[in-house]
Every structure is written in C-alpha cells, then in structure tokens.
Amino acid sequence: MRLSAYYAYAKKQFLSRSAYRFDHLMGILSTCLQFFIFYEIYRTLYGSKESVDGITMSMITTNFVLSLGLSAIFSPNDYFVPGRIWDGSISTELLRPMSFKGRMIAENVGDACFNLIFKFIPVLLIAIFTTGMEKPAGIGNMILFLISAILGYGVLWTISFLVQMTAFWLINIWSLITIKDVFVNVLSGMMIPLWFMPDWMAGVIKFTPFASIYFTPVQIYLGQLSISEIVFKCGVQLFWTVIIYALGNVLWNKGQKKLVVQGG
Amino acid sequence: MSFIEVSNISKTYKISKRKSGVPGMLANLFVPKYENKEAVKNVSFSIEKGEMVGFVGPNGAGKSTTIKMLSGILYPDTGEINVSGLIPYKQRKEYVSRIGVVFGQKSQLQWDLPVIDSFELLKAIYSIPDDVYKKNLDRYMEMLDMDKFIKQPVRQLSLGQRMRADIAAALLHSPEIVFFDEPTIGVDVVGKDAIRNFIKDLNAEDGVTMIFTTHDMQDIEKTCNRLVIISEGSKIYDGTLDGVRKLHGSSRQLDVYFMNDSEVAEIPDVEIVEVDKRHSQFIFDGKKVHINDLMSHLLGTYNVKDINISEPDIESIIRKIYSREKVAG
Numbered sequence: 001m002r003l004s005a006y007y008a009y010a011k012k013q014f015l016s017r018s019a020y021r022f023d024h025l026m027g028i029l030s031t032c033l034q035f036f037i038f039y040e041i042y043r044t045l046y047g048s049k050e051s052v053d054g055i056t057m058s059m060i061t062t063n064f065v066l067s068l069g070l071s072a073i074f075s076p077n078d079y080f081v082p083g084r085i086w087d088g089s090i091s092t093e094l095l096r097p098m099s100f101k102g103r104m105i106a107e108n109v110g111d112a113c114f115n116l117i118f119k120f121i122p123v124l125l126i127a128i129f130t131t132g133m134e135k136p137a138g139i140g141n142m143i144l145f146l147i148s149a150i151l152g153y154g155v156l157w158t159i160s161f162l163v164q165m166t167a168f169w170l171i172n173i174w175s176l177i178t179i180k181d182v183f184v185n186v187l188s189g190m191m192i193p194l195w196f197m198p199d200w201m202a203g204v205i206k207f208t209p210f211a212s213i214y215f216t217p218v219q220i221y222l223g224q225l226s227i228s229e230i231v232f233k234c235g236v237q238l239f240w241t242v243i244i245y246a247l248g249n250v251l252w253n254k255g256q257k258k259l260v261v262q263g264g
Numbered sequence: 265m266s267f268i269e270v271s272n273i274s275k276t277y278k279i280s281k282r283k284s285g286v287p288g289m290l291a292n293l294f295v296p297k298y299e300n301k302e303a304v305k306n307v308s309f310s311i312e313k314g315e316m317v318g319f320v321g322p323n324g325a326g327k328s329t330t331i332k333m334l335s336g337i338l339y340p341d342t343g344e345i346n347v348s349g350l351i352p353y354k355q356r357k358e359y360v361s362r363i364g365v366v367f368g369q370k371s372q373l374q375w376d377l378p379v380i381d382s383f384e385l386l387k388a389i390y391s392i393p394d395d396v397y398k399k400n401l402d403r404y405m406e407m408l409d410m411d412k413f414i415k416q417p418v419r420q421l422s423l424g425q426r427m428r429a430d431i432a433a434a435l436l437h438s439p440e441i442v443f444f445d446e447p448t449i450g451v452d453v454v455g456k457d458a459i460r461n462f463i464k465d466l467n468a469e470d471g472v473t474m475i476f477t478t479h480d481m482q483d484i485e486k487t488c489n490r491l492v493i494i495s496e497g498s499k500i501y502d503g504t505l506d507g508v509r510k511l512h513g514s515s516r517q518l519d520v521y522f523m524n525d526s527e528v529a530e531i532p533d534v535e536i537v538e539v540d541k542r543h544s545q546f547i548f549d550g551k552k553v554h555i556n557d558l559m560s561h562l563l564g565t566y567n568v569k570d571i572n573i574s575e576p577d578i579e580s581i582i583r584k585i586y587s588r589e590k591v592a593g
Contacts, residue, residue, distance in 0.1 A: 008388035016376060092372040094337045096389055097361030256353075257339040 005098050006106040013110030024118055031072045031123045038064050038191070039131060055195045059222060062134040065127045066221060067190040067214035072123065073115045074153050076108050076160040078177045082167035090259070101161075101252070108157065137223025144230055148217040151237035156184065156213050158244035165248050168255030189215040209240035265346075266310035267473065268334070268441070273343030275304040275329055303329040305497040306343070313440075314471040318488035320478060322586055326497040327477040328445055334475065335365050335443050347441070361390060364434035368446035371430055373418045379429045380414050383436060390437035397436065404432040407462050424455035431459065435466070441473045442466075448483055460486045481579040495586055508581055515581070517574050518546040518558065523567040534558065542569075547580075 017024070042060045050056065081104070084090040093100060127133055136142040163180050167173050185191055187210035194202060194215050205211050216233045219225050225233065281299045282292035304326040311317055319327045332338040334345060336352030336359050345352055350359045365372075373382040387397050405411055408428040413421055421429065427447065434442060444463070448456045464487050467474050478484060484491060484505065491508060493501035501508065525541040533552050537545040546558065555573070562568060 004391065005389040008385055012374070012385060019376065089370060091332065091337045092365075092367070092370060094356065095335060095360050095363075095365050095372070097357050098389060099357065259338060 005096075006102055009103055009106040010110035010113070013107045014114050017111065017114045018118075027072070027115075027119055028122050031068060031119060032126060035064055035068050035123065035127060038068075053195065055193070058132045058134045059195075060193060061127070061131045062222060063189065063193045063215075063218050065124065065131075065133050066218050067188065069120045069123055070149055070152065070214050070217065071190060072119045073112050074156050075111065075115060076157050077111065078160050078164060078180070080104055080107070081164040082171070082173050082177075085167045085259075086171060104161075105157070112153070134222060136221050141220055141223050144234075145217050145221040148220050148230075148234055148237065151234055151241065152213045152217055154241035155209050155237055155244070158241050158248060159184065159209065162244050162248040162251070165251035165255055168251070168258050184210055184213065187211065188213045189218070209244060212237040212240060267313040267315075267348055268311040269344075269346040270310065270334070271308045271344050272306050273304060273308070273330070273333060273340040273345060274302065274306055275326075275333065275338065275341050277301045277303055302497050304333070304340075307494070307497075307499050308343075309492060309499065309502055311473065311475070313473055314467070315490060316467050316474045316476075316488045317490045317492060318476045318478060318484040319492050319494060320481070320484060320582060321494035323479075325494045327494055330494065331365075331443050331445050331475065331477055335363060336360055361437065362440050364437070364439035364442045366427075366431050366434045366442070366444045366447050368427070368444075368449040371418065371426055373426070373429060373433060375419050376417060378415050378417055379410070379421070382418065382429075382433060386433055386436050392437050396438060400436050400438060401432075404435065407465065408432055408458070424451045424458075427451055427455070427459065428462075431462070438470075439472065441475065444474065444476045444478075446478055447476070448478065448480055456480070456482070463487055481577075481582060485578055493582065493585060501585065505578070508578065508585075509575070511581075515575070516548060516550050516555070517580075518548070518555075518562075519572040519574070520544050520546065520562060520566070520568060521570040523569045526566050528566075531558070531561065 039061060042064075043057065046052065046057050046060075081090070084093055093103070096103065136145060159180065163173065163176055166176060170176070187205050187208055189211065194205060194211060197205060212233065216237060219233070220230055277300070278298045279301050280292070281297045282288050307326075307330060319330065321327050329338065333340050334347075334352060336356045339353045347359065350362075352359045373379060374385065377385075383401065386392070392400075405414065408431065410425075410428060410432065413425045413429070418426060418429070431444075431447065447463070448459055451459065460483060463474060466472055467487075474487075476483065476488065489504060491501065491503065491505050492499060493508075501511075520543070522542045522544075526544075528536055528538060528544050530536065531546070533548060535547040537547065539545060546562075548558065559571070562571075
C-alpha cells in the first residue's frame with residue numbers, strides 16, 4: 001500500500017475544489033437555505049407549543065443542522081465511476097498502480113475535508129448564533145457522535161459505490177442516482193425527522209440502511225440512546241457498510257470484465 | 265518463453281443495434297436488439313524484450329482493443345496473456361507499475377494544472393525515487409524540448425506540445441514496456457519527427473520494449489523493425505517490414521506524366537490510377553507484364569512528357585493487403 005499516492009489524490013482534490021470560489025460560496029448558501037426553510041416550516045408547525053410527542057423544537061433544529069451539515073460534508077461524488085465510463089477515461093485510471101476504489105475514497109475524503117472546513121463550519125456557526133440548537137449531551141456523546149458520523153459516512157459511501165457500479169452495464173445512471181438520493185433524503189430523517197414517521201413506516205425504515213446514516217449520530221448527540229443501544233446501532237452501521245460494500249464489490253469484479261472503453 | 269506471450273485471445277463486444285429516428289428508438293425501448301461484434305479473433309503473438317513492434321490495420325480492426333488487453337484495462341473473453349510471469353488484467357496493480365501507456369486521443373494529464381504539477385502527482389502515484397525522477401525529467405525535458413511549456417496548464421497547450429508532455433508522463437517511472445496508441449495522431453510533420461526520434465532513441469539507449477498502433481505508415485517505417493497487421497480482428501501478417509515488401513517484391517509502379525490531357529484506356533493485367541488528367545499511375549506485376557512492352561505501348565499511344573518507375577510505397581502495399589483480405593473474407 002502506497003499511502004502517499006492516495007494522499008496525493010486527496011490533496012489534489014482539496015486544492016482543485018478551492019479553485020472555484022463562487023461555486024463554494026453558493027454551496028454554503030444552498031445549505032443555509034435548505035436549513036432555514038426546514039427550520040421555519042417546523043417553527044410554524046410548532047407555533048407556541050413546547051413539544052410534540054416529547055420532541056422539542058430545539059431537538060428538531062439540532063436534527064436539521066447535524067443531518068444537513070453531515071450531508072454537506074459527505075456528498076460522495078456519485079458520478080465518479082459513471083463519468084469515467086461514459087467518456088472512456090476509466091482506461092487511464094486503470095493504468096495507475098493503485099487500488100481504484102482506494103483512489104475513489106481518497107478523492108472523496110479530500111472533498112469531505114474541504115466541505116468540513118469551508119461548508120459545515122460556516123453553516124454550523126450561523127445556525128448556533130441564529131437558532132436554539134442543543135449542545136451535545138456530554139463529552140462522551142460528542143466523541144461517540146463523531147465515531148458514529150464516520151460510520152454513517154461509510155454507509156452512505158457504500159450505497160453510492162453500489163449504485164455507481166451499475167454504470168458498467170447501464171452507462172448512464174442519472175435516474176438511478178436521483179432515485180437513490182430521494183431514498184437517502186427522505187428515509188434518513190434529513191427532511192422529516194424519523195421521530196414523526198408513523199409507527200408502521202418507522203418500523204420499516206428501521207430495517208433499511210438509510211436510518212443509520214444521519215439519524216443514529218443525531219440520536220447519540222442528543223443523548224437519546226443508552227450505551228447498549230449505541231453499541232447496537234453502531235454495529236448496525238458497520239453491518240450495512242460491510243454488506244453493501246461486499247455487494248458493490250461483486251459488481252465491481254464482474255464489471256471490470258464487462259468494461260467497454262468508449263471512444264476508441 | 266518470450267517476454268510477452270499472447271495466445272489465442274478473443275474479445276467480443278455487444279453492440280446495441282437500433283434503427284434511426286423516433287420509431288427506431290421506441291422499438292428499441294421495448295425490444296432491444298444486440299449484435300455481437302468480434303473485435304479480436306484468436307490472435308496470438310510473442311514479443312521479445314527490447315523489441316519495437318508496430319500494429320497496423322484499418323479503423324475498427326481491433327488494434328486498440330488488443331493494446332488495451334495487453335495493458336491490463338480489458339479482460340480477454342478467451343485466451344491468455346503473460347508478460348514476464350504476470351497476467352496483466354489479473355495482477356493489474358503490480359503490472360501497470362512496470363508499463364507506460366500513451367493514448368494519442370486521451371490525455372492522462374490534469375487538465376487544469378500546469379504540466380509539471382501533473383508530473384509531481386505521477387511521482388507520488390508511482391513512488392518514483394527523487395533521483396530517478398529528476399534524472400528522467402531532465403532528460404525528457406531536453407529530448408522533447410519541453411522547457412517552454414512545462415509551467416503552462418495543459419488546456420493551453422497545442423496538440424503537439426500536449427502529446428510530448430503525455431509521452432514524458434508515461435515514461436517518468438522508467439517503465440519496461442511502453443504502449444503507444446496512435447502517438448502522432450493530429451500532430452504536424454515537425455512534431456511527428458520529434459516524437460519518432462525520441463521513441464527511437466529511447467529504445468536504442470534503454471532497451472525499452474515498445475508496442476505501437478498507428479495509421480501512419482511513416483511512423484512504422486521510421487521506427488519499427490517488426491510489423492503486425494490486423495484486419496477485422498485477425499492477425500494477417502507478422503514479420504519484418506522488408507518481408508512485407510518482398511511479399512509484393514515483383515510489384516512495380518510507373519508514374520506517367522502526359523503533355524496534354526489524356527484519357528487512358530485499359531491495359532490487361534495493369535491497375536491504372538488516374539491522379540489527374542495529366543498524371544496516371546500504372547501498377548503491375550513485373551513477372552506478368554514486361555516493362556519494355558508497357559513502355560513502348562505507352563510511348564506509342566500517348567504524348568508522354570515524363571516517366572518515373574518505382575516500387576510502390578509501403579502504404580499502398582498495406583492497402584492492397586487489406587483489400588485482398590476483404591475479398592477473401
């Protein structure tokens with residue numbers, strides 16, 4: 001394993017992201033907009049009520065700041081593989097003496113670092129000063145939140161990886177990526193906090209990987225889970241990461257044999 | 265056991281076949297039709313260390329597919345490839361650190377970054393030791409005359425400059441084998457010459473094994489000593505360049521320039537190509553048609569200004585081989 005090569009790719013990605021300043025400002029703006037739209041909707045719904053079903057407005061705010069914030073950090077590039085298959089540049093990628101998947105992760109991590117510093121932190125600061133966001137339930141919760149957030153990244157990344165692998169057969173997978181995004185956005189609690197889902201639906205969502213992307217870290221942050229529940233839910237995150245990765249890997253191995261290099 | 269051993273490789277693509285226009289699209293939506301295209305059929309060859317081999321063939325003959333299988337990008341459907349004990353498509357990571365590939369039509373440099381930054385990235389990817397990197401870079405800078413544009417972003421380079429930068433990029437890690445897929449495509453005459461000389465020098469000095477594909481026969485004539493001709497997925501010739509000439513050794517070409525516009529009538533056993541009204545080429549087999557008879561016939565019938573006899577150039581020989589193959593197949 002030559003880590004320096006992966007580091008070089010992460011750094012390259014970080015630097016090339018900084019090249020487009022306007023895009024990055026708009027990125028902060030769009031995350032803020034999303035947050036404040038949801039925030040205002042729920043504030044109106046709550047009216048003067050302290051809490052609904054035991055969920056306070058500040059918990060809602062925290063859920064949105066954290067899940068929208070994490071999603072702004074993670075944003076794996078769903079077009080990494082499809083784009084390279086589509087224009088044929090996957091051939092030059094395969095000529096590098098490094099793991100293609102490793103290189104893919106390296107670029108995503110470069111992206112995530114950039115997003116953490118230049119997107120998440122500004123949005124977090126804005127939210128802290130303008131809304132009543134909750135503090136973490138304790139230092140232990142904060143640390144476990146970080147661990148669980150990284151595991152959540154694993155789940156989201158492998159879902160993206162699995163979807164991208166279908167591009168070996170389908171070439172253009174824009175619609176598949178859009179469907180994936182809808183599932184992730186709705187079922188992860190990013191738009192509607194999972195507390196408010198009807199029981200039957202919450203029961204179904206529990207068995208999908210989506211709930212463990214953002215909602216598990218949020219629950220840990222708020223101190224809603226006991227230690228045994230935390231261990232179990234983090235285990236679920238790990239379980240999904242491994243299972244989905246394994247599925248994606250089957251497609252990856254088959255896909256390489258199917259690979260058609262487009263354009264000469 | 266040769267350095268590169270290729271035995272009976274085949275590769276078939278599935279091509280979606282659909283009629284044009286909206287009705288065709290709708291029909292295809294419900295009943296997709298596919299056609300199998302055999303890009304490479306049962307090709308075998310072996311290449312020794314330090315050899316320089318040119319692959320030629322018409323468009324879509326399967327040259328690039330062969331190169332892509334040799335460089336570990338594509339899996340062959342059947343058959344085997346072995347390069348000094350490694351199987352390219354299976355031991356990809358280990359294998360590709362020992363080869364370099366130049367695609368004439370695809371740059372592997374970072375579009376937005378200066379050339380030198382792309383080189384630095386490659387240095388990290390291949391873990392090239394500092395001294396080797398510096399030595400190679402200095403050498404290629406001089407051989408390929410790159411100092412003028414090394415600090416410019418790739419997107420601002422001319423095609424010839426980009427090609428030279430791409431070649432240097434593929435060679436920075438001192439590969440044992442280099443593949444060139446149409447390295448001179450779209451490059452002007454001076455640029456082509458510079459690239460060919462560089463390739464030749466490198467082969468002579470370092471003994472790097474080189475494999476080419478090209479449409480430009482000049483590339484082959486000026487660099488390679490061995491030629492593999494591929495047509496419609498099959499290997500139809502494998503041997504020296506002189507060998508091809510000898511295959512058609514008795515063939516002669518007579519260029520005749522007329523004093524005034526002339527219509528040339530057919531002559532048995534002679535192929536006539538009218539270049540323009542005052543210039544025609546007569547191609548014939550020296551064993552079948554006697555040159556004296558042909559000349560006296562021409563001089564007697566037409567008002568001739570000048571005559572030039574030559575062996576046909578390699579390009580027209582190859583063209584003949586392709587067309588014969590098509591008739592036979």
